Amino acid sequence: MSQAMSNGYRHEKASQDLINKLHTRIGLNKHRQNTHELGRLLRGRVRENRNLVLSLSLCMSCGACLTVCPAYLATNDINNSPLGRVALARSLMRGYINEDLIDRAYTYFWQCLTCRRCAWACPFGVDVADISRTIRSLLYEVGLAPNYVAG
Numbered sequence: 745m746s747q748a749m750s751n752g753y754r755h756e757k758a759s760q761d762l763i764n765k766l767h768t769r770i771g772l773n774k775h776r777q778n779t780h781e782l783g784r785l786l787r788g789r790v791r792e793n794r795n796l797v798l799s800l801s802l803c804m805s806c807g808a809c810l811t812v813c814p815a816y817l818a819t820n821d822i823n824n825s826p827l828g829r830v831a832l833a834r835s836l837m838r839g840y841i842n843e844d845l846i847d848r849a850y851t852y853f854w855q856c857l858t859c860r861r862c863a864w865a866c867p868f869g870v871d872v873a874d875i876s877r878t879i880r881s882l883l884y885e886v887g888l889a890p891n892y893v894a895g
């Protein structure tokens with residue numbers, strides 16, 4: 745996905761202090777606060793979730809979901825669409841995680857509205873809201889959540 749097509753928007757990140765307080769409250773181990781663990785954590789989480797395995801393997805980038813995704817319609821940014829999020833999730837799954845990939849994951853998975861309109865429009869029933877929720881929970885575990893959510 746091209747960075748030049750980015751809509752330039754991202755939610756303001758919560759401070760590490762606030763994230764640490766929340767992590768402590770729910771007993772999350774500090775060793776998880778390593779962004780480079782994302783790929784390993786995601787592969788483990790995907791193995792536990794059959795719907796995710798199916799969604800990530802079935803999407804054929806046909807674009808049928810583009811006309812119903814409010815996030816894409818509002819921004820005209822292909823990264824901010826169901827197929828963009830599937831492509832990004834696949835990149836995270838491949839294992840080599842760099843800062844750019846982490847930044848894109850933060851930007852686009854937190855912009856998904858989890859409305860599930862894509863699942864309704866997709867000929868294969870690919871549910872990107874499920875993918876977004878899973879990756880958001882991992883982003884939160886490694887310390888990357890928007891201020892409005894953490895607050």
Ligand code: SF4
Binds near residue numbers: 806
């Ligand atoms: S999510 Fe479904 S509708 Fe959207 S590009 Fe993939 S296969 Fe096509």
Ligand code: SF4
Binds near residue numbers: 816825861
């Ligand atoms: S769940 Fe996310 S990706 Fe799917 S249509 Fe809604 S905003 Fe778009």
